Amino acid sequence: DNGGYEHYLLKEISEQPDTVARTLRGRLDDRFHIAHLGGLNMDARETRSFRRVKIIGCGSAYYSGQMGAQLIEELARIPADAEPASEFRYRSPVVEPDTLYVAISQSGETYDTLAAVQELKRKGGRVLGIVNTVGSAIARETDGGIYLHAGPEVSVASTKAFISTAVAFALLALHLGRVRDLSPADGRRICEGLRRLPEQIKEILTLEDRIRELAKKYADSPGMMFVGRVRGYPVAREGAQKLKEISYVHAEAYPASELKHGPLALISPELPTVAIVPDDELLDKNLTTLGEIRARHGRILMVGHRTSEAADDCIVVPKNEVELDPILLTIPLQLFAYHAAVALDRDVDRPRNLAKSVTVE
Numbered sequence: 001d002n003g004g005y006e007h008y009l010l011k012e013i014s015e016q017p018d019t020v021a022r023t024l025r026g027r028l029d030d031r032f033h034i035a036h037l038g039g040l041n042m043d044a045r046e047t048r049s050f051r052r053v054k055i056i057g058c059g060s061a062y063y064s065g066q067m068g069a070q071l072i073e074e075l076a077r078i079p080a081d082a083e084p085a086s087e088f089r090y091r092s093p094v095v096e097p098d099t100l101y102v103a104i105s106q107s108g109e110t111y112d113t114l115a116a117v118q119e120l121k122r123k124g125g126r127v128l129g130i131v132n133t134v135g136s137a138i139a140r141e142t143d144g145g146i147y148l149h150a151g152p153e154v155s156v157a158s159t160k161a162f163i164s165t166a167v168a169f170a171l172l173a174l175h176l177g178r179v180r181d182l183s184p185a186d187g188r189r190i191c192e193g194l195r196r197l198p199e200q201i202k203e204i205l206t207l208e209d210r211i212r213e214l215a216k217k218y219a220d221s222p223g224m225m226f227v228g229r230v231r232g233y234p235v236a237r238e239g240a241q242k243l244k245e246i247s248y249v250h251a252e253a254y255p256a257s258e259l260k261h262g263p264l265a266l267i268s269p270e271l272p273t274v275a276i277v278p279d280d281e282l283l284d285k286n287l288t289t290l291g292e293i294r295a296r297h298g299r300i301l302m303v304g305h306r307t308s309e310a311a312d313d314c315i316v317v318p319k320n321e322v323e324l325d326p327i328l329l330t331i332p333l334q335l336f337a338y339h340a341a342v343a344l345d346r347d348v349d350r351p352r353n354l355a356k357s358v359t360v361e
């Protein structure tokens with residue numbers, strides 16, 4: 001049942017205030033400013049013992065893992081990185097006892113991710129799952145984990161599961177951080193920020209008419225560039241992924257700082273750029289990048305917390321804590337991809353050549 005929406009994708013985007021609330025429900029502790037994650041099956045000593053976090057997943061799950069790695073490094077100060085599960089399983093990974101492995105999957109059935117989990121288990125790795133589908137293969141094979149409680153995701157392109165995964169990572173990062181050096185004050189700041197997310201997502205959804213107009217304006221480009229720095233980079237990658245998956249417009253994501261080391265050669269009026277520009281300590285650097293793009297006559301759609309003369313168009317989203325802003329900055333890119341796909345008359349919920357979950361090698 002698509003609930004009166006024209007497409008499941010739009011339904012699932014619109015559900016996000018509620019699905020984020022469900023991912024958070026019962027998990028925030030206002031007394032100690034910690035996260036209760038009963039499913040991890042780890043005591044405090046074990047939780048403190050990890051010296052590294054390695055995150056694996058496929059497609060959007062991998063990009064949400066990149067967002068998660070950033071959250072864990074910032075809040076828990078544990079080195080963390082994400083890798084496509086498919087690459088991980090084929091390269092005979094070094095499995096270390098003091099590394100916490102986290103496998104991400106909406107369906108819990110993606111074969112590459114499952115095979116990577118099995119390889120990790122065989123080598124004695126400690127693996128958590130961040131999974132939406134209760135009782136799925138990956139949920140069963142992992143030592144513990146976090147369920148998203150986002151409800152069934154029908155449309156092939158992931159939206160609400162992506163956002164709920166990022167929220168689950170914020171909870172995990174808070175949990176790992178508060179048994180280490182994250183102060184009660186910072187713990188409280190993050191708890192309060194997380195509680196604000198559902199209302200702020202609602203606010204972003206009210207921008208839909210404007211985003212539809214922008215999508216129409218940019219959708220006939222032969223391709224688009226997505227750029228972001230540090231916290232903005234996983235946002236750019238997911239924005240590019242959504243656009244290519246459902247609209248078939250070629251989209252490339254680059255760290256903003258890498259632009260001048262190659263892809264700047266591509267910049268022209270025919271290749272507009274979506275720039276993720278949060279109000280954080282990198283704002284000035286990002287605005288300089290916009291200037292470099294503009295000097296090559298590139299058109300710019302800026303997604304951030306303010307408008308800028310350097311951009312042709314701006315989408316301004318509500319501000320949260322810097323660590324949590326990437327979650328909110330992703331939402332307009334979902335709507336942008338959706339309306340670009342509709343404008344181009346694509347099969348939004350069932351894009352060509354893709355399956356919701358790839359259960360074969």
Ligand code: BG6
Nearest residue numbers: 058059060061105106107110158
């Ligand atoms: C791909 C889907 O095949 O699998 C993507 O097209 C999805 O949308 C990816 O992100 C991973 O799926 P899952 O279920 O493991 O999160």
